Amino acid sequence: MSQPSALSATGLNRRSFMTGTASAAAAVPLLGSPVKAEAAHGSGAELRQPVVTSLRINKQSYELSIDPRTSLLDVLRDHAGLTGTKKGCDHGQCGACTVLVDGKRVLSCLSFAVMNGGKEVTTIEGLASSDGALHPMQQAFIDHDAFQCGYCTPGQIMSAIGCVNEGHAQSEGDIREYMSGNICRCAAYPNIVAAIMQARDETKGA
């Protein structure tokens, strides 16, 4: 038992892992949700009640009547029509959904929208000034070609702005550490780091 199998480095290849998933699911049919005390349950009508919440998104007020299960990410994309914020993993592992809430970078996929009532949300759409001039971080990403497919880019840019504001962009090593919550499948990392250093220097004291 304590010896690693010779099958592969992990002792379990992908095929046997998948097979294992299927057979275990078939063999254990009693994995449903536990029965709960009916009296303590929220009633059906109570559970279906939408919640009215006020959000400030990119300096505009939104009054929303939403199912409390709705993530901030889904509110931004599906209710406010701001599709710049991207859904990657939807589980807090990739950083594509990063936005600023009250100036701090957070993951909108792991935040229930109702928990953000009265807060100021900034998305990628809220960065450029009204005359169309890009935010220095957006311009820096263009200048350094800091993307390929672009899917992670809005999250990278929002996270980078948060990172600089936090004072965690002092060195290249710092940036790599403090930006590690943003995954780039195209591996544009060296260019992203260069872009952040440029924008950091341009926004110093701004």
Add this chain to the structure above:
Amino acid sequence: MRPFVYEQPTEISTAAAMASRFTRRDDQPTRANAQFIAGGTNLADYMKLGVAQPDRLLDLNRLADPGLRQIRVTDDGIRFGALVRMGEAADHPDVKRRYPVIADSLKLAASGQIRNMASLAGNILQRTRCEYFRETSWACNKRVPGSGCAAMEGFNRQHAVLGASDACIATYHGDFAQALMALDAIVHAEGARGARNIPFAKLHRQPGDTPHIETDLAADEIITAIEVPAIPWARRSLYLKIRDRESYAFALASAAVALDLDGDGVREARIALGGLATVPWRAGKAEEVLQGKPLDEHSATIAADAAFADAVPRQHNAFKTELGKRTLVRALLETRDMKV
């Protein structure tokens, strides 16, 4: 995700009373109908996966008590309000200076975004990321008591070698908890039946036959603060975390170490291990080995052997015993060599 009712209590006592009203007395906090949410980084994820199924969420972020959001430094030590975010505590100058092991453990955990969201109390209560716990189609005694454990014969590379049982080998993945364990922190909790203090070492429960019982807390109890005693020599402390990738990953092995030295001799050593055990893990035997001895590679190795004397490896995680020992030896020597 199952539907839930959302509530925003503004007083701790109200929040506890609400939880008490909607849960049965013997409900585990993780299985109760009404559950508390603060940062939500762990709970929202597990609600999406169907692992957590509360039908009432009590949002603690509107609680009025300002102490919940403060870090207070006094002669007695440092007191972290439960709603302080991980990032705030990691960047706090007094935390960095007086307790480097705490600042390191927070900085090396999660990502910048998650550290801005996650509360300190939520962080210490985070649940395991065992793949078989996360995915509801697998047998898991922690998720569904009595259903079995798919990890035993499954892909258990990241699982625990210390503190496991025949029912559960899921790792406790937190980092901050290891620092609190080493520094003998106290957890303040308030419930419908009053307030109490819990020594940090008593907060988490080893799985034994009841892996679904994860902590000492009742379903209506809210952590209000975490207190770390004044330990002047804790300036000589650090957190060493070994991972599959350099950042944003759980520990394969980690060590929280604080040393009170007299020259190279050890007056007192504090050691906790992460990524290796089912709960935050104090390595008391290793501490005893070092007490009164000069700290060098030889004594550190003997201490590390003592720390893992009871390790039980499985098919894929046998490497963790050796990795854990080497992590501890390196952490001890690096702590000894710190300039304080």
